[in-house]
Amino acid sequence: MDILGFLTLLELYCDVWFYGCVDTRGEDTRTNFTDHLKEALVRKGIRTFIDRELVRGEEISPALVKAIEESRISLIVFSENYASSRWCLDELVKILQCKQSKQQVVLPIFYKLDPSDVRKQTSKFGDAFEGLIESKFKDNEEKVLIWREALTKTANLSGHTFKDGEYETTFINSIVDGILSQVLSRTYWNVAKYPVGIQSRVQDVERHLDVGGNGRRMVGIWGTSGIGKTTIAKAIWNAIAYEFEGSCFLENVRENSMTHGGLIKLQETLLHKILGGEWKIYSIDEGIGVIKESLSHKKILLILDDVNQLKQLDNLAGVGWFGEGSRVITTTQDSGLLKCHGIDLIYEVQKLYGNRALELFSFSAFDSLSTSPSPLDVIQSGLVALMFINSSALCSSCATSCILEFAKVQSFKQINASIVFGLNLALFSDTTLPPALKIYSDATVEAGTVSKSRAIRETIGYNDLLPFHQPKRLN
Structure with missing residues (x-):
């Protein structure tokens, strides 16, 4: 069975753009997986579209480019012969460009394929890629390098692997449920009307975060008032929140903690955002205990925006409270506060010049x-x-x-x-x-x-x- 395809969820919460790069040399059964995936999305009330009627040309069609650019999520289905298609590879490059420039979510699916084969272009997957290069692109080293980098970057992302002997229905349902619960249900922040200089700053902070790396990390975003700390934090949230089991963005911590019982309410909000349900905390110390017990084995993303007192960090995000792989981001005007809390990874937001x-x-x-x-x-x-x-x-x-x-x-x-x-x-x-x-x-x-x-x-x-x-x- 040969499966080549993409799935893209548009900005509209109920819409999906589904398109596949299907090798016409395989058996008819090669489209079963993508068709079943589409049907599962429809059953969940998600409207889908397929590009089978679009004419293939030398370049990606304007309709497909528009679909990719307007998407929130791209789900990429890799199979053994995926890399034999130049169109699939060009579309993959475009999708990664949107991931970088628009913080689009990209979720790879490895269908009866080891992710390392995509990452390193080895085994039958690598053979298909080398066949394409030898037949048409052996003199175009620049394009081949771009394709290789795109394959490696995508294979390094958190995704889903389907293995022989696994129940396809169960696998597909887990993908769809994950998309609905972790992506479509979460908040997407409006970053900025004019995001000048945001992309490079987000990349700098992401290097500190090392999402996907081992251990837990706490990163500070430090700068003067109005310089764009919150904007950067929102852009980072849009780019990486889907990679965590739970996520919470606590806005205006300074202001919200000043009210009576403010810190307790923030603790309740943190638990609600990550675990769901309604929480009633009666003291700050109780809240600390509940957070540590409930989230110590959960990989989460927590962003604390506009922190100005050490007690806010001590009562909302103590060192080692959260599970392996968790990331905590704090925005503040006080770098000393970050250091007092043991946060050594600090990104200073510089003025634009x-x-x-x-x-x-x-x-x-x-x-x-x-x-x-x-x-x-x-x-x-x-x-x-x-x-x-x-x-x-x-x-x-x-x-x-x-x-x-x-x-x-x-x-x-x-x-x-x-x-x-x-x-x-x-x-x-x-x-x-x-x-x-x-x-x-x-x-x-x-x-x-x-x-x-x-x-x-x-x-x-x-x-x-x-x-x-x-x-x-x-x-």
């Missing part, structure tokens, strides 16, 4: 990466430049408000960009700028220092202001 900062600001202010003269004139003018040079998502929002104010005035003094870019936003004051260049954001006032009035008078005198500039009104 240069083109990245400008890109974030441009998207935030103009809803596009604009290069037209009018937006750039505004970006280079006065405090707008100062706003995005501070390079945080919060300040980009402030900058947008600032732009809207600038759009209302008829004229304003343009500050020399070479002067502006060498200064820290915290040094600037509302009161020392020309009226048309005032900052309209409380955030910048809060970031100020005692010396900012003197700094702006001494650093940017009125002699440094360029002639009046007439900006076009922004719509």
Whole structure:
């Protein structure tokens, strides 16, 4: 039996895009497994589609590309002859691109196949791959290398292996139930409207996490307010939460723990999110005992967002509380707090600089990466430049408000960009700028220092202001 195929679950919770790369040289029975898998999904109320009517060409069809890009989950079915199809391999590469750029979930199924054969391209699986290379791609080393890397990466993911003698129905039901319980039922976080610089930061944190590695790990995400710690944590959640037996994202720990009984409520939420059911805890110490007893053998992902006190970590995620393979992520503005809790793997979120900062600001202010003269004139003018040079998502929002104010005035003094870019936003004051260049954001006032009035008078005198500039009104 020869099985080659993919299964992709779309963003719509009830829809599945099912498509198969089926070798036309095998017996008719080769489609049984994929058909049965489709039927099992339909029985669970999941609508499915099959691409058998799509015409194969030299490249992946636009319809298939669209299906992959809009998907939440891709389930890849490997068999002995899978790698004899260039279309399957190209689709696999596209799926992994979406996993990286869109945090799409990828679940491999190894049908009567050892995952190591896919990982190393050996045995009959490797023979099929070598046959494809020899017949059509022996002079295209770059493409072959891309395929090899895609096969290896996918085989290293947590998946399902079907062995000879196993009951197919039981195997399929376990896959479908797992998809429904671990993936479709869990929360997917909206990461950011403009995710500039997120992907590389997520990859950096994932290296610290080493998901799939042995032992337990606690990782801290540290940075100033508004710099994107929570956004990174949400993106990581979307990318890896499905690989754990249970997962919980506790938002706003600082705020929620301040209320009466706040920490106890957070303990109850943690238990509910991972184990289900309703929990009633009467004291913090009782909660600690219940969490340790209930989760000590369970592989979980726990994210604690905006932690500001050591007791929050001590009462929600003690060292060694959770099962083998568990990962705990903490976002905070206090790196010392992380170290006191024994967290040595700390990722510091850096500000965006240069083109990245400008890109974030441009998207935030103009809803596009604009290069037209009018937006750039505004970006280079006065405090707008100062706003995005501070390079945080919060300040980009402030900058947008600032732009809207600038759009209302008829004229304003343009500050020399070479002067502006060498200064820290915290040094600037509302009161020392020309009226048309005032900052309209409380955030910048809060970031100020005692010396900012003197700094702006001494650093940017009125002699440094360029002639009046007439900006076009922004719509």
